[in-house]
Amino acid sequence: MTTDPVPFEHEIEPVSHDLVGILSAVEETAYTWDLVTDKIEWETNVGCVLQLAPHTEVASGAAFQLLIAPEHVGQRHDAIAGARTPEPGKSVSFRVQYRFAPAGRRSEKSIWLEDHGRWWAGPDGTPVKARGVIRVINDRYWEEQRLLFRSDHDELTGQLNRIRMTEALGAVIGRVERTGTPCAFLMAAVNNLAVINDTFGYDIGDEVIAATARVIKEKLRGGDTIGRYSSNKFGIILNDCGPGAMRVAAERFMKAVREATIRTSACQLSANISIGGVMLPDQARTTYQALSHALQALERAKMKRHDCFMAFEPSPVRETARRRNINIADEVISALDEQRMVLVLQPIVHSKSELPAMYECLLRMVRHDGTMVSAGEFIAVAEQLGLSRLIDRRTLELAIDLLKKDPGLRITLNVSSLTAGDHEWIVALHQLTGGKIDILRRMTIEITETAAIHDLDQSIAFVKTLKELGCSVAIDDFGAGYTSFRNLKLLAVDMVKIDGDFVKNLSKDNSDRVFIKTMVELAGSFGMETVAEWVGDAETAKIVRDAGITYMQGFHYGMPMLHEALPRTEAA
Secondary structure, eight states: OOOOOOOTTOOOOOOOHHHHHHHHHTTEEEEEEETTTTEEEEOTTHHHHTTOOTTOOOSBHHHHHTTBOGGGHHHHHHHTTTOOOSSTTOEEEEEEEEEEOTTOTTSSOOEEEEEEEEEEEOTTSSEEEEEEEEEEOOGGGHHHHHHHHHHHBOTTTSSBOHHHHHHHHHHHHHHHHHHOOOEEEEEEEETTHHHHHHHHOHHHHHHHHHHHHHHHHHTSOTTOEEEEEETTEEEEEESSOOHHHHHHHHHHHHHHHHHOOEEOSSOEEOOOEEEEEEEETTSOSSHHHHHHHHHHHHHHHHHHOSSOEEEOOOOHHHHHHHHHHHHHHHHHHHHHHTTOEEEEEEEEEETTTOOEEEEEEEEEEEOTTSOEEEGGGTHHHHHHTTOHHHHHHHHHHHHHHHHHHOTTOOEEEEOOTTGGGOHHHHHHHHHHHTTOHHHHTTEEEEEEHHHHHHTHHHHHHHHHHHHHHTOEEEEEEETSSOOOHHHHHHHTOSEEEEOGGGTTTTTTOHHHHHHHHHHHHHHHHTTOEEEEOOOOSHHHHHHHHHHTOSEEESGGGOOOBOGGGOSOOOOO
């Protein structure tokens, strides 16, 4: 059944004294909240029901909010003050539960409250008045509260989980922006967890994580908050804390963990932590900034030594690099979405005839103004941000389109280290080519030496699958890593592309000539062809030709260009 909405300017009739007595008997109190002035009018039993300390101020919404646990501040705000309706004058019901600290957040004492009632919207649809009843939740509600606790807290450590810790951090940042009272946020990490996991197993590692959280918790002041951010990291919110106090607190936590004997089901162990800290709001005005800056400070602490604290220090260079990376990532994603990635082709010529045998596909990003950006300017950032698979997939699509368009074209195609172990890329290769052997045989897939040795067994399987499909495989930038001759044999690739650093100075460096000669002889014994990269002049070309190199590539034989601009394409 619906009732007519109460106009927001309607005056609420006072509750009778008999009703106040009834409310007190059931541990409830009532209030009227004017959200325009932030004034709250309570029933006379408010102090008794909410167990408030003498002279505790709750006559305004802001004052009452300061007594709500940080992890639940957002819940009440969202239910009333932060709500909105498209219908002016409409009344909306609300019901919310939260933990309440009647003696202040620094106190260990807390009670659970259920707050329910209605709010009325003003002309713009936002709340201007609310009327509600607050009751102390008794034992009948504890099972429900246990479930609520589980949704708020990390199961392993019993501390706030990442979501609630982040919400509490956001609430603190909002408060310090209003009050100007500084706070601090710390990010702490257990340093020796990997060793413990490897030696004793992950279950013992979990016991160490839980014990470390308890040790830190015991050293917190009343009203401070700890939550689990990730596997071995904890976020710590320090209220009313300046830079000096932040360092003192961090030292206190590190000392407590360092000196603690952790009893596990395997044996007694010890742990140590590193901590990074950031001041609020001077060094971070959003939750994202607080987390990011604390993590940056933590990384600096971990680079110094174990058991170290570092405060965040703004770095114009680092901030410029971060913004540049964000811009590059946005530009790459935009170019992928808008089909602004293209391939240019650089010839790889026969050493004897100096005619093109194949072309290496090189990725370019076309900006909105028509200029092209080489992959070298964005690929490293893209790989760091997890975009390499998307880029490799688009490159594959473009390369196969060229092969279908030009039946006489042979190409080589680079893939990233992630793609070298990506089954979905192999599936895409088969689907895009339709399994047609005449297309697959004109493709040589290049994997870098460093990627190949990162996971040798995986690389061997990748090479074998490509060759079964009909593709050839090349090791790119050979000599830049540490591949042994035995590993080169195990990979069983068809071609070795020698890193350009060994080629560009051949006319001046005799040791490079020895390397080239040895590499040609070795590859020949394995039945592999060779490519000399970065051939920039006729003298270098003669040296590598005399050494027995199969193919040559470099600016001496052509700049990368679009397929339409090629003078010709010839099959080998």
